[in-house]
Amino acid sequence: MNQPRQSLRLNVGFLINQSVGSSRDFYFDLPALVLEPDLNLTNLTGQAKITRTPQGLLVQARMGAAIEAECVRCLTNTEITLNSEFTELYAFSTRSTTESELILPEDGHIDLGPLVREYMVLEIPINPLCQTECQGICPICGEPLNEQSHQHEVEDSDPRLAILRTLLEDQSTE
Ligand SMILES: [Zn+2]
Ligand SMILES: [Zn+2]
Helix, strand or coil: CCCCECCCEEECHHHHHCCCCCEEEEEEEEEEEEECCCEEEEEEEEEEEEEECCCEEEEEEEEEEEEEEECCCCCCEEEEEEEEEEEEEEECCHHHCCCCCCECCCCCEEECHHHHHHHHHHHCCCCCCCCCCCCCECCCCCCECCCCCCCCCCCCCCHHHHHHHHHHHHHHHC
């Protein structure tokens, strides 16, 4: 088995001269990767199978990576895992292109970066959560409530907080 790659740029030119059906598996292991303009991935791992077809080189990829995101409830930074699978054809000529309109570059090198970016972005949740049962933030102090033993001093000199507490107590007795 070949060594995992540290880059999404692959030299696949050698497959062009091989018979239809020939393939090569590439493995990836990238601790950190920035996909321009704005996607910062960590721990990207996965594989891509590149197969020679009559029309071009077919890429079948399966990748996983992590991103930093802000939890919508407690606003703390949290790591979200993204998993994606895609199949795309790098065509030999414009006559064979698919919807993605990918053409195999003349130098035989393909950069999977833009594709990985496109597919990973689709996997980012609209409302990221640090955990499914995230308790959100405390209405009194604004601190996350997920940690246990969250309490406030009974006496508080700030009159605004005293009013807030009265309101909260009124609500809870209703
Ligand atoms: Zn949270
Ligand atoms: Zn609090």
